[in-house]
Amino acid sequence: MLSGENLIKEYKKTHPGSEKLHERAVKVFAADGATHQSRILKPFRPYITHAKGSRKWDVDGNEYIDFVMGHGTLILGHSHPAIVQAVQEQMAKGVHYGENHELEVEWAELIKSMLPMAERVEFCSCGQEANMMAIRLGRAFTGRRKVLRFVENYHGWADELATLGSAGAVADEVSVIPFNNLNRLEEELAKKEYAVLLTEGGGAHMDGQVPIDTDFVRALSDLAHKYGTVWVLDEVVTGFRDAPGGWQSLVGVRPDLTTLGKCVGGGLPVGAVAGRADIMEGLNPEAPYERRVNHPGTWNANPLLSSAGIAACKLYQGGEPQKVARQRADYLREKGNKILKERNVNGRLYSRTIVHFYVGPIDYEPSDDTMPPTRDIEKIMAPTAAATQGRLCLHLLQRGVATMDGEIFILSAAHTKEDIDQTVKAFGDSVDAMIAEGTLSQA
Template sequence: MAQVATATTISQEFAERFAGSLTRYQRARQVIPGGITHDGRHLRPFPISVTRANGAHKWDVDGNELIDFVVGHGSLILGHNNPAVTAAVAAQLEHGTHFGAGHEGEALWAEKIVELVPSAKRVKFTSSGTEATLLAMRLARAATGRPTILKFEGHFHGWNDYALKGEAPPFDRATSPGIPDAVMGTVAVVPANDIAAVDARLAEGGIAGIIIEPSGGSWATIPLAEGFLQQLRDVATKHGSVLIFDEVITGFRWSPGGAQARLGVTPDLTTLAKIVAGGLPGGAVAGRADLLDLLAFRDDATWNAQHKVRHPGTFNANPLSAAAGIACLTQCANPELQAGCDQLAALLRAGLNAIFVDRSLPGFAWGESSAFH
């Protein structure tokens, strides 16, 4: 009897090729909500489970070698297992992982950021980008005495309660599960590239700070019009609002000094994460000395109790993250690194677009610097 050919679907082929990942995913779902620890790892039919990585490649539990186009959610500009970063972390491990005290690495790390980032006169470390944007907003409110943060449609600033409004369509949605209406009411959302709308909202009053991805929303998914950042700088100064650049992704990637150095516009505060910690957990707020000094204790009990901006944090400037960050930023100081990454991304975008045209597929690839969509 003749055999009837059975078509194999893409999903079936994927399940067979990545069977070990499926097993691990099913196990994880028993103890981890949805089986994932980051919303960005939600993939259909299931996510890949990786066992090791090196350079621009990673290997899953089934031994499949994969090209990693995202490398650590964008935190590994040097690739996986960069020798200098790995050596620095290994050396620090011998001395301790958590001193619960000041250490030389935190000052060296901060000095490297001040050296590279135009807006950075002071630096305060956090454990993530989300914490960094939360702290920057708090500083803006404390400095101005105003309650509201202005942000832009489609711009991502982490997952803290003040960052999610307007991040995804519909941009005018006024509620988000788990976030009180009162909190949502302290965030104003306007379209990007409309400086008249920004100026009008600032004129209404109450805006402590303006936060923006200087690349455009969601790392250049929604590009900014030429000149918009300078216009934003001007109206922020005009109305006395703190201008915050969220450089969690663009920092040290758009240039050694981030998007602000590349584009020639300096904010009052800058939020950093990802590359700043060399692939380990870590973030920072950098910026004007008078703003960051709101975090400092003084020989004044009234100031310390009533005016100082509070910011504890168990893992702030952790020695391992500091070691990785210093080793990474030392290499990021060479602009040839960013130029090489930009060239690779440009080739990738051009190649993808050529495939779309060749196969008559709808869509296109775009992006800036070493990002692509």
């Protein structure tokens, strides 16, 4: 059986080209040869040469069903024909005019048409830049400095966004509190010190590895306003992935500012802030000096990116790609959980178009598999769980399935039912191998 020591041996045997590249990479990239922390894996992740639709291929000719999907950017799948055509045509017309152009206007209009709260839109280069801009706008609007965030919510790695206490990060003006506790939140907001309350769409980590209560979310706008704080909803992952109106349309909330990224660029790097005109007015050069926010950025809404963003947003508008991705995710969870339950494994698949793999005690069986089988954040985020998920990641890679850290399966409209059937087979085989080698526990 492909388990225990055999797994690493077999993996190395079938990935000699990737191993050679990894040996070169560790001499240039300090993070164990990787250029993003989620691409670190022992012994190494595969080196990819090309991708199409739901699949990607590595330097050794191994094929993978891809559930990393560009870290969540590719809800349309790899190299969607509409994006390829738009980018190829625009490439020939110019990548960067250093001037205003019609494409940026059209793109922002498309975003506005999907997000009712988007009275104004502003572009930047990635999701964390959007969060940085939203914080700056909130500070300029309120005249306050402090930022309030929730535990485990991810917004980027810049000073005010990083995990508190991270080496090198200066976050003197940031407080982090638990979520799903309105009294605790009100206690903090009532200090009337906070410019911004920054929260992640769907809950903490990639559309809700740790889900947030919808009743709690629905109270955020009024509570923030009661104490003069701007509520920023980070929809970098969920924006147009969960629905044409974003996660906020599913929950029925209206934040003051929404930050966007990932899917909005159709696979090219983007960030955007959308929201209330009075707050965004800080970007107007005629705003009073003490409220004025500068907004340079070499790559803001460049024509190449705008062409991809327009092509993608036109497809998102009708909601079809989101619907297909959700159907595939539902199918994966249903089949995967059947395997886990049959084997009596301490683990479940849950959430929406980004499927999370929970490893730990089953505290209750939720009524549907959008929720994890525990309410305990410590159990969901347990370091022991991460080790098990990492092992699953390697098992799945060796069986032709690429996930993020063995914890996240990111679905797209390009995944077919056959892809999911093949994935479920690989998942079942991996689970069996892990039970046999003793790396996955049973109840």
